[in-house]
Amino acid sequence: MMEAHESVEEEPEGSPPILRPVSRERVPLQKSSVCSRSYFMVVMVFFHVYIINVIALLFYVHYNNGSSRKEFSSSTQHKHNDFDRPESHEKFARTMHLPRIEGIRVGHVQKISLLNKVHEMRTLSLKPLLFEVPGFLSDEECRVVIQLARLKGLMESQVMVPEGQEDLAEQLNLSPEEIFNLLDLNQDNQLQPQEILTHSRVRDGIWLTPENLREIYAGLHADADGNGLLSLEEFRALSGDAFQRFLKRRGLKRSQMVRNSRHTWLYQGQGAHQVLQELRKRVTLLTRLPSELVELSEPLQVVRYEQGGHYHGHHDSGPVYPETICTHTRLAANSSSPFETSCRYITVLFYLNSVEGGGETTFPVADNRTYEELSLIQNDVDLLDTRKNCDKGNLRVKPTKGTAVFWYNYLSDGRGWVGEQDEYSLHGGCVVTSGTKWVANNWINVDPDYHRQARYQELVSQQQGQGAPDEPSDASSPRHMESHVEL
Ligand SMILES: O=C(O)CCC(=O)C(=O)O
Ligand SMILES: [Fe+2]
Numbered sequence: 001m002m003e004a005h006e007s008v009e010e011e012p013e014g015s016p017p018i019l020r021p022v023s024r025e026r027v028p029l030q031k032s033s034v035c036s037r038s039y040f041m042v043v044m045v046f047f048h049v050y051i052i053n054v055i056a057l058l059f060y061v062h063y064n065n066g067s068s069r070k071e072f073s074s075s076t077q078h079k080h081n082d083f084d085r086p087e088s089h090e091k092f093a094r095t096m097h098l099p100r101i102e103g104i105r106v107g108h109v110q111k112i113s114l115l116n117k118v119h120e121m122r123t124l125s126l127k128p129l130l131f132e133v134p135g136f137l138s139d140e141e142c143r144v145v146i147q148l149a150r151l152k153g154l155m156e157s158q159v160m161v162p163e164g165q166e167d168l169a170e171q172l173n174l175s176p177e178e179i180f181n182l183l184d185l186n187q188d189n190q191l192q193p194q195e196i197l198t199h200s201r202v203r204d205g206i207w208l209t210p211e212n213l214r215e216i217y218a219g220l221h222a223d224a225d226g227n228g229l230l231s232l233e234e235f236r237a238l239s240g241d242a243f244q245r246f247l248k249r250r251g252l253k254r255s256q257m258v259r260n261s262r263h264t265w266l267y268q269g270q271g272a273h274q275v276l277q278e279l280r281k282r283v284t285l286l287t288r289l290p291s292e293l294v295e296l297s298e299p300l301q302v303v304r305y306e307q308g309g310h311y312h313g314h315h316d317s318g319p320v321y322p323e324t325i326c327t328h329t330r331l332a333a334n335s336s337s338p339f340e341t342s343c344r345y346i347t348v349l350f351y352l353n354s355v356e357g358g359g360e361t362t363f364p365v366a367d368n369r370t371y372e373e374l375s376l377i378q379n380d381v382d383l384l385d386t387r388k389n390c391d392k393g394n395l396r397v398k399p400t401k402g403t404a405v406f407w408y409n410y411l412s413d414g415r416g417w418v419g420e421q422d423e424y425s426l427h428g429g430c431v432v433t434s435g436t437k438w439v440a441n442n443w444i445n446v447d448p449d450y451h452r453q454a455r456y457q458e459l460v461s462q463q464q465g466q467g468a469p470d471e472p473s474d475a476s477s478p479r480h481m482e483s484h485v486e487l
Contacts, residue, residue: 096450097416098345099288100408103129106367114285115278125366125395128407128425132397133286136404137279142352144275145266146438149302154262157303157311158205176236186374191230194377201384205258206247207312210379216246255387259311261429263303269295276300283348283442286406292457296328297445298342302352305359305437311429313364313376313384316441317344317409319421320448328445332456345418345446347425348406349439351399357434361405362386363427364393371423390430399437410448418448 103123104110112121112133124130137145174182181187185195193213200208208216217223220242224234254260266272268280284294305311318324318341325333326343349361364383365371376383381392390396397405407427413419429437447453 096290096454098293098412098418098446100129100412101131101288103131112286114282124397124405125363125424127367128363128409128422130363130366130395130405130407133404133406134400135402136282136286137350137352137402139402141275141279142350142401142438144273145279145300145302145350145440146352148266148273148276149264149304149438149440152264152266154264154302154304157259157261157263158257177232180232180235189232191235192374193228193379194374196230197377198373200243201258201312204244206252207256207258207385209382209385210377216243219246255308255310258314259429260309261303261305261311263301265298266300266302268300280442283444286348286404287346287444289346289444289446293446294444296457296460298328298344298443301441301443303439303441305429305432305439307432307434307436309359309429309437310386310431312386313362313426313428315409315421315423315426316347316443317342317421320410320419324448326445326447326449326452329447329449329452329456331459332452342443343418343445343447344409344443346406346408346444348404348442348444350442351401351403351405352438352440353399353436354401355399355432355435355437357432358390358430359399359432359435359437360390360396360430361399361427362390362393362430363395363397363425364389365424365426366393366395368394368424371426373423376426384426384428386428387431390428396430399439410446413448417450418446 103126106123106125108123110121112119114136119133119135122132124132180191183191183195183199185198186192193210196213197208197210200206214228220238222234222238222242223230224237225231266276268276270277279300280294284291287294318339321339323337324339324341324343325335325337327340328343330336330340364376381389383389383393397403407425409422409425411419411422429439447456
């Protein structure tokens with residue numbers, strides 16, 4: 001229908017336009033137009049579009065309901081088998097989120113309430129995201145944990161001579177060129193001292209210093225041109241196990257290992273000591289993670305360092321490559337991989353006593369602007385060396401009885417799940433100069449592959465559903481224990 005409206009008349013330049021009403025003439029309505037062919041066509045097109053829309057909507061609702069049944073549920077009772085389907089994969093990523101506590105800024109204090117007690121939580125660094133909670137454990141709880149560990153018995157954290165490593169290169173039939181290429185991390189066709197040291201520390205757990213290396217080169221006449229680097233020719237001239245044989249002859253002390261401590265594992269599931277069970281509940285509240293993730297994680301590791309004990313700089317968990325598989329979800333992985341790691345999303349470290357001298361936890365590159373692996377080891381200062389250079393790192397936490405510190409070993413993937421390894425989470429235990437140091441670790445394991453984590457939880461809940469009422473409902477079973485990777 002035409003409405004009366006106003007028209008604007010042209011006026012001389014400079015004067016405002018005058019609005020005049022247009023005459024209210026009605027356009028005669030032609031009755032026959034309702035039944036015209038074009039009108040009929042328009043109505044039919046609208047009708048069809050409407051029907052198609054309704055059908056599409058019904059399909060959408062049907063399929064959406066179907067896939068939501070396959071979603072990962074945060075309850076322990078999720079008995080569905082369709083995690084292999086890509087759409088449930090996607091759904092899982094969107095529905096299952098890992099909350100990440102905000103650090104705000106270094107020194108920020110937030111109050112947290114955990115099982116009727118209010119604690120203060122202080123942000124120690126943002127890279128890694130690291131917090132300190134004094135008084136997380138009572139003196140009595142610290143005493144019980146230490147006594148339980150003593151009762152169970154502690155073992156050497158690192159054995160002196162790693163077995164089975166020597167034959168690996170032989171088994172793989174690697175040529176000296178291929179080995180050289182593997183060691184040459186920055187691919188500059190020379191082996192820097194850092195590259196040799198990193199290799200020896202990671203592979204053999206032997207903590208060589210740059211001075212040790214110079215001594216070995218001299219003893220083996222390895223560095224013919226004396227430039228401190230090994231060229232391919234110089235490397236070729238060395239026999240495969242020359243380094244190992246030299247070190248064996250020279251003898252190895254405990255202080256020359258990556259770590260010098262003893263440890264044991266304590267189950268925290270049903271039937272465990274009340275203190276251990278309650279500790280796990282508080283860790284769940286502290287980290288705000290779904291309880292089944294915490295329950296399916298490693299048991300509590302209790303560690304004792306004697307005077308002179310240490311743990312050099314390390315990451316609690318490895319980097320995420322496409323081939324990375326996690327020890328805890330191995331059950332749900334389709335294949336094995338040389339890139340197997342513990343996938344410890346969060347470390348919660350408890351100090352069970354106050355140490356007389358030394359024994360701080362160091363975070364040498366916390367809140368650094370950059371992270372460069374090879375520049376951590378310099379000739380004069382090796383930031384990874386916790387026997388020598390703890391005072392040169394960026395951050396040190398003094399062990400105080402009852403305090404808990406916790407940090408994220410991985411970044412977020414930006415979609416509420418585990419992302420890349422946070423390299424800044426590098427840390428170590430400084431040498432204990434006086435007295436004994438007791439700590440405990442709760443690691444919360446999460447697979448960066450959410451699909452695999454979901455499949456794993458599904459498998460565990462199926463096993464529990466298959467009438468094994470006596471079995472503990474958590475991962476603190478011997479099967480889980482077997483899968484520990486000693487780091
Ligand atoms: O002893 C410390 O302060 C650190 C311990 C640690 O990093 C570990 O056990 O992985
Ligand atoms: Fe650690």
